[in-house]
Amino acid sequence: MNEERRAYRRRLITLFVTVLIAGLCILRLGELQLIQADALNAQSKDRRAVPVTIPALRGNIIDRNGDILATTDELYDVQISPKNTKVNNGRFGRQAGDIDSGKREIVTSEQAYAEIAEVTGQTADEVKKIVDDALAENPKSDFAYIKRGINLNQLKKLKKLQIPWMTFASNFNRIYPNGAVAGNLTGFVGSEGQGQSGVELSQDACLVGEDGSEAYERSADGVALPGSTVTTKEVVNGGTVELTIDRDLQWQSQQIVNTTLENAQAEWVFQVVMDVKTGELLAVAEDYSVDPNDVSASDPGRRDARSFINPYEPGSTLKTATTAMLLNERQATPTTQNLTPDSWRPEPNVFFRDASHHEAKRWTLVGIMVNSSNVGISQLGSKLSPETRYNYLRAFGLGESTQAGLPVEDSGLLYPPEKWDPQTSYNTMFGQAVSSTIVQTAGVYQTIANGGERIPPTLVKRCTTADGAEKKLDHGKPVRVISPEAAADTTAILETIANNQYPGKIIEIPGYRLAGKTGTAEQPDGQGGYRSEYVHSFAGFFPAEAPQYVIVTSVGFSKQGEGGVHALTAWKQAAEAIIRHYHVAPSSGSFEPLPHEY
Template identity: 35%
Template sequence: MIDRPASHLPRGGSTVGPAPGHPAVRTRILLLLVFVLLGGLALRLVYVQGIDPTGQAAAAMDQRLTHQETLPQRGSILDRDGDVLAASVRRYDIVVDQRLVKDFNEWDREARETVLVDVDSRLASLAEVLGMSEEEVREATIGSRPYAVVRRSVTPEVRDKAMALNVPGLLSEAVDRRTYPNGSVAGSIIGFMGGDGTALEGLELSQDDVMTGTPGTRTFEVGADGIRIPNAPLEEVPAVDGADLRLTVDKDAQWFAQETLGALAAEYDAEWANAVVMDVKTGDVIVMADSTTVDPADPDATEGNFRTSTVMSTPYEPGSTGKALPIAAAVDAGKVTATDGFTVPSSQDFDGQTIRDFSPHPTFDMTVAGIYARSYNTGTVQIAEKITDEQRYEYMRSFGVGQPIDLGLPQQAGSVLVPPEQWDGRQRLTTAFGQGYTQTTLHTAQMYQALANGGVLIPARLIDATVDGDAAEKRWESSAEPHRVVSEETAAQMLRMMETVVTQGTSKAAAIPGYRVGGKSSTAEAASDTGTYDGYNLGFTAVAPLDDPRFVVSVSLHRPPSKQGSRDVSVAAATIMEYMLRQADVPATGAEPDDYRVFVDDPQD
């Protein structure tokens, strides 16, 4: 048999193709893969350019867009004259996305070309701008964290210098730092913020929504290096700043009262002293002061129970200042007049209950005005018995006793007065002279405001108005309504009785030279948490000038070691009152008193 070369095989015979590893086969496979890839790209291009160009462009844009929230400026708290009590200072936290911190390209204006910037050189410059060491800056900026704080609370000037370095991933976040330029003045009213900007107490907390404002947004494009693309569109929704709060408080008078109360409480080693000053005509609270007041910039330095005002947080049995209510009610009901006479022993039985006066005294024949001026419990109960318990209860409620007072603070000023059907045999008597119910110093001031205002109670106000960024004002309205509590004639008699207290009664120390002053003192037993009486509360409420009443000043001294000190409480109230009269340029007329006789007949001292 003869072997033939493969090329000479006869036609039609079987042939064997190249092996898979043959170069020609590999070439065909690669060409096929290239054609498939090119076909896929072509189809994708057709889809992107022809079928969904808008959607694909939007997706690419979304990847480049960065959204930032812009913070509004927190509103300030101002006193009645517009002086700042609390304000926010805009500061910036310098933060970074560490993943983006790397060398980057930057346009060199002088060379007119793009140059590669060594990020380490910019971090060194950043350290100098921020007042940090290079090591501290590198530690804060180099790594894999998407968010890290480099420096907190820098000024706008430092922030601008830092951002001008164009470090990739470096951002600034606006933050507000709250400042209190007057220290502890009105601190228990203003309240304070936490270190993270959270409102914690006082008006800062209760009016947080009013002062916070509404955040805005900034949307812009960034390149792959994390830096904003120059001249790219910027969309911005401006933040709406919070509104300012203008109060009825006068910061100078508030400071004076706080100093006066601090000295009073320290002299008598009392738990606290507080005071309220009200404008008779408007109900404005001009002073709401405590002997111990929190500094909003350092609240931890003050005990927790003094971080809010005791005026709002601590009701107590008012004692003899409450005698104005049954006497005014009996006069208004036409049952007595200021000059009617009563026989007044120092101890007297009423339906099996013995009522005693503060100190033993002979039996006197006294006028209603004299009973009020000398503050006799037995005489006051006799007057209260001229009207029904229900009538007296309704008058007390009308004066605000047993009802909370809302000043726009987190806590309302509380008062407890149970209905007469719940009074026992003794409580129905003790409520006539300020025991058996509780109220705050604010309630006492509001009661006397009504009597000084011709019998019309104007609800107390602490917030005068909110003022927005356009200077538009919105008056803050009390939830309560002004209303008449007694007739104008009754109120006039009560003012003359108050003057008798100062001219011939228990509080001669409250006199102010050149002014007609009226008022009422109190020495009340203070109940403990268990309900037992184990201390005293001393008070004095003043009204002046009686020719045309302008101010009510109510002062309370809580739990001194003994019941001594009533005179100095009257002096403290008079001191604050004199400051208010001088500050308001109320002239001293030197008018003679228009007081009443204390005794029915000749003086019986």
């Protein structure tokens, strides 16, 4: 009897324990299903989810007319999961034939290698070697590149293969459709797509955009689950940078400087075209500029915008600034008389001479400029204090960078007057002991042509973001340097120069009134002396009666001789190109040259 009771008690205990355990399991299951379901699902999804970065497309660089100077072509990288090529003994199933057929086929990894290779231009053995090498290094390898930089057509063919362990990623390729045209200005990007020079560097923040991201779920064997892709952050492509450059005029100007370089046997040739009323740079040409599509093929010394970073003594082209100061300060008029010798020693330790020997001449200020007399311009210019002349040169834009929109500029050399020795004080009046870039020199002539108001030079016009918002750059405010009357008198002097036998017979364009000044400048040799060759320039504008375009051409160190003739010829060719390109109407009215002598 007692034995039966003990057995009954054991059965009750066993039943109770069983019911208790079952109850606890039910409670736990309920908690998992009802209370923690969302959290567990999220954890499970997190373990299965694969994040993918969607790179932003780098923005375009365009010219003033919307023509593309730099753009991005989207290519694609072929990626695989090496370890998953071995899943299911290296076999996978895919749909065969048309979608409606419902047929399936089994494909081996070896067959897939051959199909991939047929599209990418590789061999099946090459594809297999990539897989085998990855697994030999790491048996759990989940990533390897099969091919980088395939095009859209190849991508479509590979996607049709339905290979579960193969994925694709965008790979952007920067393209410069016009080659070397404006290559010195656009600059180029590095292997990672970041700006390295030029506008690509200075406007990198506008061009780069913001990467997006998405995630997809994958099965235990690493295959992406169809329909599981979710965008977690929208991609924001880069903005568009608009330059003031005119692509077609830039091309013509580059052809001119390249031809001039060869004809003059020069070391370098620069040419700048500027809009008088806006200060916008229409062309900034340098000999044999870099082709950003193939940077390594270019001379390292020609990869940057040398017009902004290579200053030189402007020489007699800067006499125009001294003339404008005198006129504005009413210390001279165009017909002011000056008995001008060919050399002058104004102080015991100061001496300079004109380029050629001559008897004392009864020249007006016009005659001094026509004959480019160092002595004459210094005799008249000495009426102005060094401080006054320095302030004018700064107002004309010398001694400071233009802030036109490039990452690096040279401000040139312009010491304050307290650092001028007596010789330097005189030399600055005729363009020595001071240096400027060709763009700064163009700014001086833009000021004269624009009635005495300097508009800071502009290269980068605006940045427009992907959503259409416009960001204009601050290039500075206009500066009144001289009065309209002084500018008009200076223009009349420059037009008289352009009508003289030299340079007039070289630059003459029938029907158009021109104004400008030649310049022949020595350059330091880096050893305390000067080189034997010169920099020859011509700076001017047209039409003289209503100026629209400034052109400055400089030829550096011509070994052929007659460097000035080459500079003048290139200037005329640029003016003729502008007339054709913009359909510039001929000048109205005639001009009577001002008197040279008294």
